[in-house]
Amino acid sequence: MTPVLAAEQLGRVLPGEVPVTLVQEVTLAVERGEFVVIMGPSGSGKSSLLYLLGLLDTPTSGRILLDGRDTSGFGEDELATTRLQKLGFVFQFHFLLAEFSVLDNVMLPLRRLGALAEPAAQIRARDLLEQFGLNEHLHKRPHQISGGQRQRAAIARALANDPPIIFADEPTGNLDTRAGANVRQILHDLTRDFGKTVIAVTHDLTFAKAADRRIGIVDGRIDPNWQASLER
């Protein structure tokens, strides 16, 4: 079966007087519905790898295959459209737009895609927020709700267009234990109940243990020893 996402000899070097290697020779494949966690020391290139896999950054070597389709020939517009339809992002900070209500934030990707008419899009956004226990806060601005609620709203926004893959960059890194556990559970449920593929970067071992697979990254490349230590 074709993996939903695959990387072949992926590399990313930042140009400059002294070029900086962020990611090198990463080859991996992620199956549909899999919950994969990327771990490693700070500055090891975990987030850089996530941005490459999420088509937010362009590799300097290697290629990324999405549903078996090579994305290296994609132009900026095609990459954006792919992100809009197939990929969802959750970051360490919620990154909700401060001037919009919680509901409007979730509506943003729906409105941009335009696949649903306005009333249907409203229903979809409300359903998602209700699912994450935010039905009381639909019309509040992000600063009027708690950190955990904001992160749940951000997950709802990432799921708005029903993308098959969700990328999460330290999604619990800025939350207290209880809110972190809640977000962790939501992401876990996404794979189990909704068949989504979740690829997350985290330092949180509890989070990592709940994943189907853990990938260890050291100095921008997959380190089997780190991976083995995680499995223990």
Added chain:
Amino acid sequence: MSIQLGIAVTHLVNRKRPTLVSLIGIVLGVAFFLAVSSLMRGSERDFIKRLIDNSPHITVSDEYRNPQVQPAVLRWPEGAVEVRRVKPLHEVRGIRGHAQKLTFIESLPGLRAAPTLVSAVVLTFAGRTQGVTITGAIPAKMKQVSTIEEKLIEGSLDALAANSNGIIIGVGLAKKFGLSMGSVLNVAATTGEGRALKIVGIFRTGNASYDEAQTFVSLKRAQSLLDRPNRVNRFIIQLDDPYSARGVAALIEARTGYKSVSWLEASEDLMSVLFVRNMIMYSVVSAILVVAAFGIYNTISTIVMEKTHDIAILKSMGFHARDIRWIFLAEGVLLGLIGSLLGLLLGTGLMRLLAGVKLKPPGASELVHLPIYWGYEQFLLAAGFALVSAVGAAYLPAHKAGRVQPVTILRGMG
């Protein structure tokens, strides 16, 4: 409302103060642009109207634009000897075959023509003399091509037909010589011919030199006085459409051979002064809008700078670079549109205010209103220029916003 427009509106509404400052700049720019240009265009049109009303639209004179080719040159174009200044021994000046030429001119649509004989004469009264211009005209025809009948403060043009020894003079000359209706003065032509003429009309045009140096007699009297029987040396033509004068004059000149000067050609120096004046006026009022555009540039640039994170997030969500550009261009368009609309309203108010102002210019006997031009094209020009300035000011920040690389921002925020 599109999502891009929705975001643009939210950005502007949430930054009330800078948005208001940018708007005020555009509103004042448009209002002053409109008020000043309407005043300048109004005075220009008023000036041109006076020019058109008070002078012939076309004057055909017994002159040639280029010297006529000598018969010897026509016969022997390659001849080795050139014969210059070959002239008839006795030449009576005037338009040859004027009756036929007048018939042709009058056959053209949308015009009226009057034949005249114009010359310089010397006027004598009570031992005082003055050189004046005498115009011999047919009163009925003259009334169709000139406003002189309206300028008569005493007498009438028809009196010239009733009294063959009648003369109409200007109020300046009348005052200078102490003349009044019925006074008799002597007029001497350059041929030596003289005649006593009775004043049957006095006009006032407001142009001092004209009122002092212009006189009118009947055409027959002028022909007899100047010893040019059955001759005219000028056709005065008025058009229904004064702005077609240049083309009609060219046609008449081509057909008659005589120099035919339109009012546009005769007033070329004045028209070029008006053109330069308009250029200066539009440069000054446009400068106000350019300054206002900098306000918009500043506002939108600040929003782009403040919203770099939001732009990165929108792009990570799948917004295209052009979506982001549209958001900020839409902000410029919104500021331009609202500013133009309010500016047009304020400008209209200013125009009404200016139209109500009464002034007494030096030398004028009555109060006059400031001339305001209400043509729609000025409203379009003011709003259009403001809109173009606003979009131009928004373009650079919008372009910059579209080029934001989300990963660069996300790395910095992580």
